[in-house]
Amino acid sequence: MRGLSKSRNHFLVIVGIFIGVAVLCVVAYYGVYVPYVESHTTTNQRSRILMDTTVDIRVDARNSEELVNQAFAEIEGIEKSLSRYVDTSEVSKINAHAGQWVEVSQFTIDLVKEALRISELSDGAFDVTIGAVIELWGFGTGDYKVPSEEEIVQALKTVGYEKVEIDEAERKVRIPEGTILDLGGIAKGYAVDQASRLLRKSNAKRSIINAGGDISVIGRRPDDTPWRVGVQNPDNPADIRWILPLEDSSVVTSGDYQRYFVFNDQKWHHIIDPRTGYPARELKSVTVVTESATVADALSTAIFVLGMEAGSRLVEEMAGVEAIIVSQDGVWISPELEEQIL
Numbered sequence: 001m002r003g004l005s006k007s008r009n010h011f012l013v014i015v016g017i018f019i020g021v022a023v024l025c026v027v028a029y030y031g032v033y034v035p036y037v038e039s040h041t042t043t044n045q046r047s048r049i050l051m052d053t054t055v056d057i058r059v060d061a062r063n064s065e066e067l068v069n070q071a072f073a074e075i076e077g078i079e080k081s082l083s084r085y086v087d088t089s090e091v092s093k094i095n096a097h098a099g100q101w102v103e104v105s106q107f108t109i110d111l112v113k114e115a116l117r118i119s120e121l122s123d124g125a126f127d128v129t130i131g132a133v134i135e136l137w138g139f140g141t142g143d144y145k146v147p148s149e150e151e152i153v154q155a156l157k158t159v160g161y162e163k164v165e166i167d168e169a170e171r172k173v174r175i176p177e178g179t180i181l182d183l184g185g186i187a188k189g190y191a192v193d194q195a196s197r198l199l200r201k202s203n204a205k206r207s208i209i210n211a212g213g214d215i216s217v218i219g220r221r222p223d224d225t226p227w228r229v230g231v232q233n234p235d236n237p238a239d240i241r242w243i244l245p246l247e248d249s250s251v252v253t254s255g256d257y258q259r260y261f262v263f264n265d266q267k268w269h270h271i272i273d274p275r276t277g278y279p280a281r282e283l284k285s286v287t288v289v290t291e292s293a294t295v296a297d298a299l300s301t302a303i304f305v306l307g308m309e310a311g312s313r314l315v316e317e318m319a320g321v322e323a324i325i326v327s328q329d330g331v332w333i334s335p336e337l338e339e340q341i342l
């Protein structure tokens with residue numbers, strides 16, 4: 001009996017010490033460490049034109065100015081590798097040698113794989129082999145025109161994500177001759193993700209990156225509430241129709257008002273339905289909320305093509321994905337997001 005109560009006393013002493021240390025740690029963290037970090041945190045915010053859009057980066061960190069520079073450099077580097085309008089990019093190399101195996105960096109392999117995964121999920125609504133059709137319409141070069149039916153039929157023959165081959169071991173990609181790879185529907189999200197990753201690794205306390213509607217945030221606002229992201233009304237982009245709370249996550253919007261030209265009183269925009277070769281007409285805008293900006297970027301384009309019914313079904317099937325879909329005659333908001341809207 002005596003032995004038992006002795007070991008019980010020991011046990012209580014150990015528990016006491018443990019609780020004492022835990023309390024001390026909490027007091028030290030909130031009393032010393034948090035004020036230390038806060039008092040050494042600076043804010044830096046700047047905009048630059050990159051990836052053919054305005055990229056705005058705000059970082060709160062001890063070395064915020066340096067981190068903003070590094071984040072821009074990261075995005076610039078990715079644009080140089082992935083833009084098909086940069087002659088020396090890896091994508092240009094793949095396109096210039098269509099029909100042959102081309103060695104590329106691991107991140108190009110990873111991104112092409114991710115693009116193909118979204119193609120499969122969306123039954124080909126998202127298809128990065130759409131390049132020849134985009135070229136025909138003049139998106140990218142700015143030489144806009146409505147192509148003839150015959151031109152579209154010819155260009156569509158070069159489209160088909162299932163014909164993209166990847167050799168993981170050799171780090172090589174091959175597309176069929178005549179096909180043009182265009183990562184424009186996913187690369188911006190990827191660049192935003194990579195810049196956020198860099199900031200997170202460098203211990204940024206909080207950040208918000210906005211690349212023309214592809215948005216990713218770290219942490220919360222200085223007042224400890226989530227960041228607030230406005231979603232535009234596609235009929236009047238100056239009007240913010242919804243405000244979404246965002247914390248360590250991404251929001252991407254694809255809209256028919258973002259890049260288009262007007263011909264014969266019709267708006268011809270740059271999200272093309274790979275089944276027809278024409279701009280997808282059913283929807284006006286699609287906003288996707290999910291952790292990865294890469295996934296959100298590709299999915300917003302995919303859903304724009306899929307339309308309301310198949311698009312909302314895809315969102316419901318995917319874990320951790322929320323969306324706002326605006327069509328010509330209605331709005332669908334995924335139930336969980338509906339509850340969060342501010």
Ligand code: ADP
Binds near residue numbers: 127182185212254301
């Ligand atoms: P934004 O660049 O305005 O954010 P998106 O992310 O929707 O818009 O991407 C549109 C771009 O994606 C086009 O400029 C083109 O390069 C490419 N694209 C267009 N249609 C498709 C499609 N069906 N699948 C994959 N990429 C597409």
Ligand code: MG
Binds near residue numbers: 185296297298299
């Ligand atoms: Mg996109």
